[in-house]
Amino acid sequence: MKVTIKGQEYNFTFDSVWGPMYLYEEVAGEKMPFNPRKTACLHLLFYCILLRSNPGLDLTLEEFLIQMLLKNLKNIMMNLNIKYLGELIFKQNMKDI
Numbered sequence: 001m002k003v004t005i006k007g008q009e010y011n012f013t014f015d016s017v018w019g020p021m022y023l024y025e026e027v028a029g030e031k032m033p034f035n036p037r038k039t040a041c042l043h044l045l046f047y048c049i050l051l052r053s054n055p056g057l058d059l060t061l062e063e064f065l066i067q068m069l070l071k072n073l074k075n076i077m078m079n080l081n082i083k084y085l086g087e088l089i090f091k092q093n094m095k096d097i
Contacts, residue, residue: 003050005067011053012046023048043068 003012024045035041047064
């Protein structure tokens with residue numbers, strides 16, 4: 001999936017939830033463990049997904065967060081995140097059967 005931020009098109013995809021989560025842990029550190037009920041955690045995870053799927057990303061976290069507020073990006077990314085996570089969880093559950 002692609003998203004447009006500040007007129008630039010970016011990939012917003014992942015084939016495993018672990019890559020973005022590992023990056024999240026590196027960026028957030030131990031002081032901000034991931035909690036899917038916290039907006040800050042979700043927004044940082046979205047940024048980590050962008051970082052992982054767009055090598056050389058030149059969009060800072062601050063610029064990204066501003067764009068999330070200015071546009072309806074948070075809803076778009078939340079829907080994409082739910083869709084991809086649901087597919088990944090389903091695939092993993094099928095492997096475990």
